[in-house]
Amino acid sequence: MGWRVLPGGGMSVWRWVGWLVGLMGVMVLSGCGVVSGERAVDFVMLRDGHVRAALPGVVLLGLNCGLLGTLLIARRLTMLGDTLSHAVLPGIAAGFLWTMTKHPGALLIGALVTGVLSSLVTGWILGSTRLKADAAQSVVLTVFFAAGIVMIKLLPDGSKAGLDRFLYGQAAALDAGETVLLAVAAALSVVVIWWGYRGFLVLAFDPGYGRAAGLPVKGLHLLQMFLTTLAVVVSMQAVGVILVAGLLVIPGATAWLFSARLHRVLVLAALLGMAAAVMGTFLSFAGDGMAMGPTLVLCAGVMFGGAFLLSPRYGMARRMVSVMRHGRRVRREDGLKAVYRVLEGRGFSGAGFGLEECGQSEGMMRSLERRGMVRAVAAGGWELTESGFGEAARVVRNHRLWELYLTRRAGFAEDHVHDAAEEMEHLLAEENIEHLMGVLGHPERDPHGRRIPRSGDTIETSAARHE
Amino acid sequence: MNEMIAVMARLEVPWFDAEEVLIAPWTRYADATVWMVLMAVLLGVPCALLGNYLMLRRMALAGDAISHSVLPGLVISYLIFRDLGTLPMMGGAMVAGLVTTVLIEFITGRSRLKTDAAMGITYTTLFALGMFLVNRYAGRVHLDADCVLFGELEYVPLAEPSGLRAGGLGPVPMPVVVAAAMAVGTLGLLAVFSRWLLVTSFDAGFARSVGIRAGAVHYGLMAVLSVVVVTALESVGLLVAALLVLPGATAQFFARRMGRLHGLAAVFAVTASLAGIHLGAWLNCPSAAAIALAGGVQFGVAWGVSVWMRGRGVEGGVGGAG
The missing domain is CATH 1.10.10.10 (Winged helix-like DNA-binding domain superfamily/Winged helix DNA-binding domain)
Known part of the structure; x- marks a missing residue:
C-alpha cells in the first residue's frame, strides 16, 4: 500500500518528532515530583527484572489500543470501549467455572466470548428497537456488568480471591505467556488494519458508499469489534478492565488533534500509545504506591492535555493565535x-x-x-x-x-x-x-x-x- | 450447548426457598426490607425520569461516565476534611461531577473531537486520578473501592439514624432521608423545567429563538445528574447507570409520548426494585446488582415481546417501529 506513513504536507517529519518529544517532556516533568533519580537510571538501563518483564507487554498494549481507539473515534463508537470493558466481567466468571482454575487462558476465552456477545447484542438492539446507540450500549453495559457481579458472588467458596486482578490490573505480574498474547493481539491488529485499510477508511467516513460499492461492511464491523474485544481482554490483566477504556480512547483522540488523515492518525496514535506505556511503566516503577493502570491512563491524559493546548494544527493556543x-x-x-x-x-x-x-x-x-x-x-x-x-x-x-x-x-x-x-x-x-x-x-x-x-x-x- | 449448561450449573446458586425469599423479607426482616425498598424506589424513580431525558439527548452514557469520575472528588474531599461523612463526600463528588461536565463541554467546544470521545477521555482520566490518589494517599483508610464499584444497599438499614421517626419502624436511616430530599428536588425540577428540557432536546434552534438558553439547561441537567449519581453512589455504586437507563429503555417499547413514557418508566423502576431485592435475598448477592439484573430481564422480555409482535404483523401498540 503506497501511502506515506509520516505526516507531510507543509509539516516536516522533524517538527512532528519535536512535538512528540515535547509531549514526553511534559509527562516527565509531571512525574518529577514522585521519581527518584537513581531509579530513573535503573529503569533506563533495564536493570530491574520486573521492568524487563513488563515493558514489552505494556508497549505492545499501548500500540494495539492506540490503533483500535483511532478507528473507534472515527466511527464515534468510543464508548464501546466502555461497554466492552464492563461486559467482559461475566465472561471472566464463566471462564473460571469452565476449568475451575484461575488459568488465564480460560478466563480470557470466557471474556472474549462475552465481549463479542455484548457487541452482537448491541447490534441486535439497534436493529430491532427505536433505541439509539448510546442507550443500547448503556443497556448492554449495565446488564452484563450486573450479571458479572452476581456470577462472581455465586462462584464456589474461596475462588474469588485473585479475580479482582482483572478489575484493577497488575502489570508487574505480566509473565512471558501474557506478553506473547499481547504481541499476538497487536500483530493481528496491525496486519488486519494494514490489509483492510481502505475498507476501514470507507467504514469510518461513508459506510453507505461502502455498502453500495459492494464492500463487506458488516464483516469489517465485526472484525473491528473482535479486534477491540481482544485488545480489551488481553490488556485487562495489566491495567484492569475499567482503565482499558481510557487507553483505547486517549492516544487515538490525541492523535486526531494532530491530523485529519486516517493513516497519519493511526501511526501517530500507535506511537503515542507506546509513549504513554513507557512513561506509565517508568512512573509506576519509580514512584511508590503507583499502580500501573491508573499511572498509564494519567500519562495518556496529560499527553492529551498537552496536545489539546499546543497541537500545531488544532490546538487551543494555535486557534487563539x-x-x-x-x-x-x-x-x-x-x-x-x-x-x-x-x-x-x-x-x-x-x-x-x-x-x-x-x-x-x-x-x-x-x-x-x-x-x-x-x-x-x-x-x-x-x-x-x-x-x-x-x-x-x-x-x-x-x-x-x-x-x-x-x-x-x-x-x-x-x-x-x-x-x-x-x-x-x-x-x-x-x-x-x-x-x-x-x-x-x-x-x-x-x-x-x-x-x-x-x-x-x-x-x-x-x-x-x-x- | 449441554456443556455450557453444565458449566453454568457449577455456580453455587442457593436453593430457592419460597418462604425465605418471598415471605421472610416482609415478616421477619420487615424492618430492614422496608428501608431497602424505600431507598431503591427513592433512587430508582428520579433516575428513571432523568434517564428518559438523557436518552432523548443521546447522553445515556453520561450517567456511567459521571459515576466513574466522582472518585477523585471523594478522595480529595477526604484528604482535605479527613471525614467520611455525608456532607464532605457529597460536596466532593458534586464538584467532581461538575468538573466532568465542564471538561466534556470544553473539549467538544474547542477541538474537533465529538462528545463520545470527550466523555471517554474525561471519565477514564478522572477515574485513573481517583485510583492513583487512593493508592498513594488513602490506601490505609476505609475508602473501599468495592463499595464505590457495587454499592451496598444492604447497609442502608444499618446506617446512622436520623432525627426523624417513622411510627413503629423506628428512626429513619440517614441515607433514606438524603435520598428522599434528592428525589423531591429532582422530581420538582424536572416538573418545572420539563418543557425546556423537551424543547432543547428536540430543537435547540427553536429553543434559542423563544429565549431558552440550551447551554444553561444542559448544565442544569448535568448538575442534577451529578447530585443523583452521588446520592446513589453509596447504595448502588456504578450500577446507577442501570437505574438511569433500563426503566426508560423498557418503557419506550410501550410508549411514544413523554407523559406515558415517564409513568411506565417509574412503574418499571419500582417493579425492578422489588424484584431485585427478592432476587438479592435469594442469591445472597449485592442488591444493586440484582436490581440491575431484574431491570435487564424486564427489558429483555419487553424486547422479545415487541419483536414477536412485529413478526406477527401487529402494527402500532407494542414496539412500534420508527
Missing part, C-alpha cells in the same frame, strides 16, 4: 482604508496625510511602516507608499464591490449593506473579486455613487480618473 492575527490584520486594513478615504476626499492630489484627519494612532502607523505600507515624512506627517496605496485600494474595492453585490443581486436596501461589507472586505480573495466583477459587469461605482478602485490602481491613475 490565529484569531489574534486575524484581528490585527483587520485593524491594519481598516487603518489603510481610512487613509484612502481621506486621500480620495482630496481628489488624490498627493499621498501625504496627517494622523488627526484619518483618526489613526502613531502605533498603527509604526505597524504599517514595518510592512512598507507608509513612510514618515517631515514634521509628523505620513505618506502612503506605492504598495500601501495598492493594499488600501484593494480593501476599499472589496468593500464597495460587496455593497454593490448585496444591493444588486441579493436585494438588500442601500443603507443596510455597510456592516456586512465591513466584515467581507477582509475575507474576499482575488479570485472571488474577479468573479464578482464578472457577475456585476465590471461596475464603475458603488451604490452610494463612489468610484470603485481597480486592481493595479496607483495614486496617479486614481487622480486621473477622479474628475
